[in-house]
Structures are given as structure tokens and as C-alpha cells.
Amino acid sequence: MKRGWIGLALLVVLLASSLFTAKKMEEYHNDGAQMLTQAGTCALEENWAAARELAFQAMKQWQKHREFTAAFADHEPMEDVDCLFAQLPAYARQEDTAHFAAICAELSMRLDAVRNAHSFLWWNVL
Numbered sequence: 001m002k003r004g005w006i007g008l009a010l011l012v013v014l015l016a017s018s019l020f021t022a023k024k025m026e027e028y029h030n031d032g033a034q035m036l037t038q039a040g041t042c043a044l045e046e047n048w049a050a051a052r053e054l055a056f057q058a059m060k061q062w063q064k065h066r067e068f069t070a071a072f073a074d075h076e077p078m079e080d081v082d083c084l085f086a087q088l089p090a091y092a093r094q095e096d097t098a099h100f101a102a103i104c105a106e107l108s109m110r111l112d113a114v115r116n117a118h119s120f121l122w123w124n125v126l
Contacts, residue, residue: 021072022119028065029115032058033108040104043097052092055104059085062111073114081110 039054062085070078084107091100 024068025072025118026115028061028069029111032061033111033115035061036104036108036111040101040108043100043104046097048092048095051100051104055088055092055100058107059088069114072118074117077110077114077117081107081114084110 035054035058039051039058042048042051042054062081066078084103088100088103088107091103
């Protein structure tokens with residue numbers, strides 16, 4: 001009987017840690033995706049000060065939570081996000097509206113993909 005209770009306790013701990021991880025992944029990457037969408041919009045409106053600031057905040061947030069994400073996420077999408085973030089400052093310096101907005105949109109989509117892959121959704125559970 002003890003083994004049954006130990007097994008149940010382990011399953012509860014695994015469920016709780018999975019829910020915690022899903023919540024944190026959603027929290028961390030949702031804000032970054034929204035900031036990047038806004039940065040792209042600001043760039044298209046030629047508001048470069050706001051675009052740079054939002055993109056820098058999103059990059060800073062990504063770096064802050066990168067280790068946590070790396071512990072649970074596939075590393076290939078993370079490397080893609082890192083490469084795109086590396087390109088962003090060059091386009092911001094040149095004030096290349098089209099490329100900056102495109103990179104922001106791509107980054108936003110990729111952060112959403114990382115977030116959705118680890119959200120507690122029925123299709124992720126199956």
C-alpha cells in the first residue's frame with residue numbers, strides 16, 4: 001500500500017511541476033512576443049526610439065529567462081530566436097524599416113511557438 005501512495009505522490013509532484021513550468025513559459029514568452037509585435041509596429045510608423053526600446057526590452061527578457069527555457073524547451077527553436085535577436089540591432093542602427101519589422105514579426109511568432117509548445121493545452125497533453 002505504501003508504494004501506491006508514494007506513486008500517487010510522485011504523480012502529483014510531476015503534475016504540479018508541469019503546471020508551474022507551463023505557467024512560467026507562458027508568462028515569460030507572451031510578454032516578449034507582444035513587445036516585439038509593438039516594436040515592429042513602431043518601426044513601421046517610423047517611431048524608432050520606441051521600436052528600439054521595445055526590441056531591447058524583449059531581448060533583455062529573453063536573455064533573463066533563457067536558462068529556464070533551455071531546461072525545458074527544444075534547443076533548435078531557441079538557437080533560431082538567438083540568431084534573429086542578433087540581427088535586430090543591425091537593422092535598428094540602419095533604421096531599415098522593412099527588415100526590422102520582419103525580424104520582429106518572425107521573433108514574435110517564434111516566441112509564441114515556444115510558449116504554445118509548453119502551454120498546458122489538451123493537444124500538448126495527448
